[in-house]
Amino acid sequence: MLEVKNLQKSYEKDRPALTDISFDIKPGTFVAIIGPSGAGKTTILRSLNQLIKDDDGQILLDGNDIRTANKTQLRKYRRQIGMVFQNYNLVERLTVIENVLHGRLGYKSTLAGVFGRYTQEEKEEAMSLLKKVGLEKFALKRCSELSGGQKQRVGIARSLIQHPKVILCDEPIASLDPASAQNVMELLKDLTEEYNLICIANLHQINMAKKYADQIIGIRKGRLVFDESADLLSEDILRTLYDQDITKELE
Amino acid sequence: MINSEENIIQKPKTPRSPQIKLHEQSLSRTMIFIVFGSLILITGYTLTHLDTAGVHVDEAFKGLAITLNQMFLQPNAGSDGVPLLLQALASTVMLSILTTIIGAVFGFLFAVLASKNLTNAYLGAGIRVAMAIVRAIPTIIWALIFSIVCGLGTTAAVLGLSFHSIAYLTKAYSESIEGIDKSTIESLKVTGAKFWVVVFQAIWPTIVASLVSWTFIRLEINFANAIAVGAAAGAGGIGYQLFVASGMSFDFHETGFIVYLVILVTFALEFIAVKIRQIYLNR
Amino acid sequence: MMQSPKKYLAHKGWHQTAVIALIGGIYVFGSWALNFNSVDGFIAVPKAFAWLGIYFRPTAHSMEYLPKIWQKLIQTVLLAISSTVVAAIVSIFVALLGSKVTGINSFVQTIVRGVASFFRNIPLVAWSMILLFSFKQSDFTGFLALLLMSIGYLIRAFMEIIEDEASETMLALKATGASYFQVIFQAVLPQILPSILSWILYMIENNVRDATLVGILTGTGIGFIFDIYYKSFRFDAAGMTVLAIIIVVIALETISNQIRRVIL
Numbered sequence: 104m105l106e107v108k109n110l111q112k113s114y115e116k117d118r119p120a121l122t123d124i125s126f127d128i129k130p131g132t133f134v135a136i137i138g139p140s141g142a143g144k145t146t147i148l149r150s151l152n153q154l155i156k157d158d159d160g161q162i163l164l165d166g167n168d169i170r171t172a173n174k175t176q177l178r179k180y181r182r183q184i185g186m187v188f189q190n191y192n193l194v195e196r197l198t199v200i201e202n203v204l205h206g207r208l209g210y211k212s213t214l215a216g217v218f219g220r221y222t223q224e225e226k227e228e229a230m231s232l233l234k235k236v237g238l239e240k241f242a243l244k245r246c247s248e249l250s251g252g253q254k255q256r257v258g259i260a261r262s263l264i265q266h267p268k269v270i271l272c273d274e275p276i277a278s279l280d281p282a283s284a285q286n287v288m289e290l291l292k293d294l295t296e297e298y299n300l301i302c303i304a305n306l307h308q309i310n311m312a313k314k315y316a317d318q319i320i321g322i323r324k325g326r327l328v329f330d331e332s333a334d335l336l337s338e339d340i341l342r343t344l345y346d347q348d349i350t351k352e353l354e
Numbered sequence: 355m356i357n358s359e360e361n362i363i364q365k366p367k368t369p370r371s372p373q374i375k376l377h378e379q380s381l382s383r384t385m386i387f388i389v390f391g392s393l394i395l396i397t398g399y400t401l402t403h404l405d406t407a408g409v410h411v412d413e414a415f416k417g418l419a420i421t422l423n424q425m426f427l428q429p430n431a432g433s434d435g436v437p438l439l440l441q442a443l444a445s446t447v448m449l450s451i452l453t454t455i456i457g458a459v460f461g462f463l464f465a466v467l468a469s470k471n472l473t474n475a476y477l478g479a480g481i482r483v484a485m486a487i488v489r490a491i492p493t494i495i496w497a498l499i500f501s502i503v504c505g506l507g508t509t510a511a512v513l514g515l516s517f518h519s520i521a522y523l524t525k526a527y528s529e530s531i532e533g534i535d536k537s538t539i540e541s542l543k544v545t546g547a548k549f550w551v552v553v554f555q556a557i558w559p560t561i562v563a564s565l566v567s568w569t570f571i572r573l574e575i576n577f578a579n580a581i582a583v584g585a586a587a588g589a590g591g592i593g594y595q596l597f598v599a600s601g602m603s604f605d606f607h608e609t610g611f612i613v614y615l616v617i618l619v620t621f622a623l624e625f626i627a628v629k630i631r632q633i634y635l636n637r
Numbered sequence: 638m639m640q641s642p643k644k645y646l647a648h649k650g651w652h653q654t655a656v657i658a659l660i661g662g663i664y665v666f667g668s669w670a671l672n673f674n675s676v677d678g679f680i681a682v683p684k685a686f687a688w689l690g691i692y693f694r695p696t697a698h699s700m701e702y703l704p705k706i707w708q709k710l711i712q713t714v715l716l717a718i719s720s721t722v723v724a725a726i727v728s729i730f731v732a733l734l735g736s737k738v739t740g741i742n743s744f745v746q747t748i749v750r751g752v753a754s755f756f757r758n759i760p761l762v763a764w765s766m767i768l769l770f771s772f773k774q775s776d777f778t779g780f781l782a783l784l785l786m787s788i789g790y791l792i793r794a795f796m797e798i799i800e801d802e803a804s805e806t807m808l809a810l811k812a813t814g815a816s817y818f819q820v821i822f823q824a825v826l827p828q829i830l831p832s833i834l835s836w837i838l839y840m841i842e843n844n845v846r847d848a849t850l851v852g853i854l855t856g857t858g859i860g861f862i863f864d865i866y867y868k869s870f871r872f873d874a875a876g877m878t879v880l881a882i883i884i885v886v887i888a889l890e891t892i893s894n895q896i897r898r899v900i901l
């Protein structure tokens with residue numbers, strides 16, 4: 104269970120980027136955050152694993168507040184929260200399997216991590232996850248040789264090997280062609296059910312959000328304007344969210 | 355606290371497989387390994403065989419500390435006085451600007467002729483080889499060579515600095531030109547435009563920002579080289595003053611003063627370069 | 638900013654003329670101030686090459702200088718390599734401390750940036766001379782001068798590489814809960830290694846050329862021997878030295894380019 108209560112953040116004085124954001128998400132739910140550019144979607148997502156330090160509020164993961172954690176505790180929380188990036192953020196020069204194994208670093212002693220010593224179990228799990236995302240043949244390829252969709256699936260495998268409770272995806276399909284985008288969204292949806300995860304994705308494609316998400320959160324100018332199950336998203340709401348008619352997107 | 359996070363994903367039951375490899379032996383990895391290895395070995399060998407001419411290193415470092423202290427904490431204009439030093443500084447700055455202009459003009463012409471996407475292969479290759487040779491010879495040697503023919507002085511310094519600049523800028527510019535999208539050139543060629551028209555209407559506007567960047571980088575290098583030529587070839591300017599202060603009269607207070615002047619100029623050049631680059635990038 | 642096309646073109650033409658006039662003006666003024674006669678200068682070039690062709694040409698007689706030249710040249714290359722490598726080792730640590738991505742805090746970052754550009758901008762002549770004063774005429778002097786110069790350059794170059802190439806992966810690994818050193822060794826270093834190596838190779842080439850200057854000033858290596866031949870009018874031997882420098886620099890450049898092609 105992830106509970107966010109009264110989250111506040113402003114980068115500059117008197118220009119709040121987030122105002123009083125609160126929502127709950129149950130395990131096994133795929134959530135889409137939608138809203139216009141600059142609304143604060145990235146800010147919310149990055150506060151959830153404290154890559155951005157917010158100003159006030161509570162972020163409770165199974166009842167524990169992440170915001171008040173010290174450095175060591177924060178690392179332990181972070182390894183329960185996977186993250187998938189728009190630009191994949193892989194170490195391009197390393198192989199696919201090495202990148203997947205990076206997801207284990209949070210569990211390792213500093214020294215073992217520094218020298219990249221992984222156990223046989225970890226390697227086997229990495230292989231089976233690669234199989235799950237359909238990349239077992241590419242394990243020894245360099246990431247720089249992969250297509251965008253393949254890179255994104257490596258990123259997903261990297262977050263899964265963390266054994267996460269939550270996966271955060273910041274515009275996971277913004278750099279992908281329509282077919283790869285479908286593919287990645289389906290993968291995320293299936294994984295959410297299979298592992299009983301909380302998966303939160305920032306999306307610009309409303310039709311995608313409607314199709315795959317269970318719950319939709321709408322953000323506008325740093326405020327929460329919608330937080331319901333996906334089928335309750337109406338044209339009216341979209342109009343207030345984006346300040347214009349975008350009915351076509353819904354079909 | 356954190357509880358049983360390990361059990362969220364059931365571990366898949368795969369049969370015990372042999373050791374899983376994380377990467378294959380690739381040429382690139384091996385190469386990096388070999389190059390770093392050899393560099394470290396060479397360094398180790400050189401440092402253990404370094405000739406220190408019987409100098410006690412620890413005492414020398416103490417001496418160096420004293421010198422640095424005199425230079426940077428107690429600088430003064432010494433016996434030459436501020437006006438003379440400023441004049442010498444101005445002439446060195448002028449020398450570097452002049453040679454950068456010469457380098458840029460000839461460099462651009464040669465670059466156009468040397469770029470693979472513009473000219474015939476033989477001419478291009480010929481120019482590139484010639485420029486590689488010119489570049490291989492240090493500026494100071496160029497200056498010394500010319501000073502035999504034209505006598506020690508401005509002409510030798512200008513020619514020496516220009517030669518290296520031309521060769522350097524030819525390479526830099528032609529790399530920019532070769533990076534241009536083919537279609538830009540073709541779209542003008544198909545209109546039947548003449549060669550130099552294509553150059554100045556299509557190529558020049560496309561790469562002007564990068565030309566400006568490279569030219570200012572060269573200006574900074576030329577300033578450093580002008581100092582070096584002044585010092586080691588006796589060609590005058592602030593470099594010569596620096597050489598006299600630090601190597602003949604051993605006045606490290608004045609040396610420090612000159613170094614501060616030089617640093618000031620390089621900061622100013624960097625600042626101007628940033629400003630002008632902004633103008634060209636925003637247009 | 639709505640302008641008529643005609644006006645825009647006229648403005649652009651005017652602007653170009655102004656820039657050309659300004660540069661031309663600077664050139665004329667500079668020539669006058671420095672007492673440089675362009676015509677004499679251009680005439681001197683063919684004359685110089687004709688002269689080079691006659692006097693600088695190594696003869697059979699100058700072959701006897703070759704072993705000595707060769708020895709000094711090897712020594713110079715070794716100094717260039719070792720000073721670059723030591724500088725690179727120092728610089729990578731400093732760059733990690735000072736880059737915006739991996740740095741400790743903005744105070745340290747500012748300090749590192751300031752120190753690096755200070756080092757970079759102290760003329761090589763100054764380093765050579767003050768080191769010569771304390772360390773006398775020895776290889777160690779040349780080594781230190783090149784080292785201090787290279788450190789200034791490499792710190793800045795490495796910081797830019799880290800900021801350009803490693804910031805995204807750095808973020809991703811941080812989000813997995815990896816510790817600082819794990820991120821550095823698993824993400825930052827593997828990512829930047831090829832670019833770092835490429836810069837080291839470039840710095841070695843450059844240091845061979847700079848070593849000539851340092852050598853003339855401090856009496857070491859290839860610069861020293863060139864200076865001796867030059868000053869004692871043994872121009873054939875000086876020509877031989879230049880030829881040897883050309884061969885070595887071009888060889889280094891070719892090898893570096895091959896290595897770059899494989900690793901990048």
Ligand SMILES: Nc1ncnc2c1ncn2[C@@H]1O[C@H](COP(=O)(O)OP(=O)(O)OP(=O)(O)O)[C@@H](O)[C@H]1O
Pocket residue numbers: 114115120138139140141142143144145146147
């Ligand atoms: N590092 C920063 N410093 C200052 N202001 C920032 C910073 N990052 C974001 N902001 C501001 O905070 C607000 C929210 O930004 P955020 O990146 O969260 O938007 P977003 O919804 O993710 O937009 P997009 O859909 O374009 O990615 C914006 O007004 C933005 O200008």
Ligand SMILES: [Mg+2]
Pocket residue numbers: 144145146
């Ligand atoms: Mg965003």
